[in-house]
Amino acid sequence: MASEKPMDRPLPAAGDGDIDTPARPEADEKRITDIASYPSEDSDEVKDFPWRWKLTALVCGVALSWGSSFSENTLGPLKSTMIKQLDINNSQVSIRHDIVTIVENGRPKTNPPKYGAISSATSLVNTILPIVGGYGLDHYGVEWGSMACSIAIFLGAVVSAAGSNNDSFTLVVTGRVIMGFGSTVIETCTSKILAHWFQHKGLGLVYGLDLSIGKLIVLIAKATAVPMRDATSFWGWALWIPAIVCFANLLQNILYVWWARSRPTWTHMPTGQRLAREESQRERPRGESSETPTVDTMESARRFGALPDWGSLVRVPRFFWLVACTQILQAGVVGGFNGLNADIITKTRGSTAELAGYTSAVQQVIPVICAPLIGTFFDFFGYRMMFVSLTSTIWILVYCLIGFTQTNALGAMIIASVASTMNALPFLASIPLIVPNQLELGLVFGIWKVFNNSGSVIVDMIAGRLQDITPGGTYERVIAFFVAVKGLEFCLGLFYGILDRK
Template identity: 70%
Template sequence: MASDMTASGPVPAKEGVVVTSNFHESEEKNQARVDSHDASDTEEPHEDFPWTWKTVALCCGVALSFGSSFAENILGPLKSTLIKELDINNAQYGAISSATSLVNTVLPIIGGYGLDYYGVEWGSMTCSIFIFIGAIVSAAGSNQDTFSLVLAGRIIMGFGSTVIETCTSKILAHWFQHRGLGFVYGLDLSIGKLIVLIAKATAIPMRDASSFWGWSLWIPAIVCFANLLQNMFYFWWARSRPEWTHMPTGQKAKGLEKKRLREQANNQVITDTASVTSRASWTSYIPDWRVLTRVPRFFWLVVCTQILQAGVVGGFNGLNADIIRLTRGSTEQIAGYTSAVQQVIPVICAPLVGAYFDFFGHRMLFVSLTSAIWILVYCLIGFSKVNALGGMVIASFASAMNALPFIASIPLMVPNQTELGLVFGIWKAFNNCASVIVDMIAGKLQDITPGGTYERVIAFFVAVKGLEFCLGLFYGLLDRKYLGGILTLSEMKRLVLEREGKTELHIGQKPGKPFTIVGLSMLLSLVIIAWVLFIMFSI
């Protein structure tokens, strides 16, 4: 028992009184005991959930971010409209485009850990409320043609738009228990692309439906309200399931720890029992941010070397309609339809790519393959006069494979589900910092280019993706050396290893202090850069 040990071993005391010289060691041992006995405190062990429940969880999980995704992706085809109606320049449009990402330079980490500690249901409801309020404020700005109000609404929306994606990731990882995750994550990406397709294709028709251009912002606000109602249903449904189906949380683990400490206090005389009980009470409500030191080193390596990659893809997705309009002389509506083609193939291909990961593996190989396709797309759209439709069809294949290798790999890098929200939050924080920085750089590069063209912007995109091509090969080598090849293995081979008891933690799945220090320092630097650039170009 933890209370029978000191820092150097058991110390005899008079008549059953035990002196504990190091409470922190005792607390850590109690926490380990909580983790090891957590399954036994449930009603009965269950290997899997009923498919009816998994289907409901899948439908509700992938639908959580419909409203925010629709509202965010409506902006690309409306760039020239916003510049004209709000009387702003390209850099200020970049501020609007990246506003939802700005607050998510730090918030995903806090929100992700909050999901781990307090539970997904409460977190998703909070996110949906912020998204709805932000959409209303932003839409109200269109009535006044006010840049600051539109910008403020996007910032408010940002308090929920990224964290709610982490909710989806945790919900799918819980209900599918790391089985078939590639497919369900691919399906989530597929449906997300369908929402983006609808948003891009309907942006201009919504603007032109009446003399008031603001309907293109008010209709997404209505969608966000419908999404809030759907989230209420999931909250009720998930909380009404039996206790054994509920997602494990840090708060529940702390509650079990407090219970065991109380039982020990009743059975034994512990020195300074009141102090122990008091400390347990505080720790059951206050999150323990030391969990940051338990983030695996391989995850830090990946996230720190992927700094601008997601930002480049997001920047191109937001600008491709305007690039097509300038380089091909298309109308805004035709350019919007052409750019929307990029979202078509991922609707079909993303689940197939995810299923490929489940059946065959080779996740990191797709990182280099996707980068090569993006480089081809940027060159075709930005430096040639070929039909833009062909370029966007090729881009759609890259979109189907872009983020999925990483999303499907993170639960394998970080097998502890009570840390999954945190690491997804860190991943999204890095990506959102990159989105802000890339949007600002792209806007500035366009403003300083003669004629306001996109040649320098495209050259920047090509350079960044050229680096990622090399990184994908590098990740594959490190996977075999430091992760035992789990990112390369198929799901069937991994499950065989689990049944044979050969799934011990590899060095890449363990924390490392230098990796943690470098990762947190880099994240802090990116947050500062993102905020400085945002303030410079939005005021």
């Protein structure tokens, strides 16, 4: 936030004309975070937040999504239990899982026709919500936005767990949808918190830690789902314990909001609402002596008003739009392979479904260790965009080994885990550098998520169609499509690197 001391200074003379000069857009584009972060212009020695504050923000920010992630990933191992206890069939379990996946991760699957309307509705919400939620975080503040998300996650977890008491399929589904409204935006809260408190320094390490801990939560959730179910005669504890974790997450979020609001004013994250209020206070003396509003006054009112300013989309740097548009299929290809690799291993190597599942799970292990190390490499040496080409090369190797050879699938999955470590991190660590303005960062992360979600839908449709037209329903054409998309990404990574150097 802007400090109180600069606001107490006398306004420049009228002849200076510096209050409403066109220099404002450049400050908004490149320097707004720095301007809003320090108490005065002459405090050059204050270049960063204390490490004690940084570590507190890191722990609280990374922990925001633990509850939703833990609750979501306990569902897979409970499939057979839910079929029995809720008296449903595999199609209904698939629908329940698909709705959760659509709302929480943007990964829609193929649904039977009678559930198409539900699936489409939740997919539409997930397409709009990240952008609307991101803009809300920018305008009203990440503290209140994260509180709203945590409350939605907790309420959804409770409703879903209550369904286990009544063996109600409807309550379980409703709870997961409610939870999805919060979990869709909570990740953007984490991204904004880390970018603000670390001031675009060391972002590779902190985002790597976020990815690493997220993978660890997934492994813990999947490993403990069945023991939680079997701990007592009531299977619903496998849903109630994650709900309790979500409640602990809510308490932790309340603690973070109190802590962040109790810091000095100059450390507060800038918001559109507060800047609008400060702009109005600065413009009031000029407005009293002017018969008509100035152009900059109208621009400020439009830009930081209560209603969304879609002009923010135009102010987003063009390089971000280039990366977002050209990467639309890449995350979908990786997600599609992650969802299909167990079945591919089963069909190409004759493994049992259980063994194939264990083999594919190896992909989650290495990122827990390697993600922070790779992020630290980015911080010290750079080459983020060059890693895009390197990662695509590794994915091509994995796809060829799994789809076109009979090599041991375990080795291929270990290689895939290395690629998975480097897949999203270069972009996550680069977005706050491409768009350093905190008043646009939530919107930008929302746009990035929407592009990834849309790409997942497109890739799922293409992969399903390719498998349908392949004789015997095998995966040769699907794998060839994945290889082609990653081959394109190899070229794009080199192109990004050239533009980045310029």
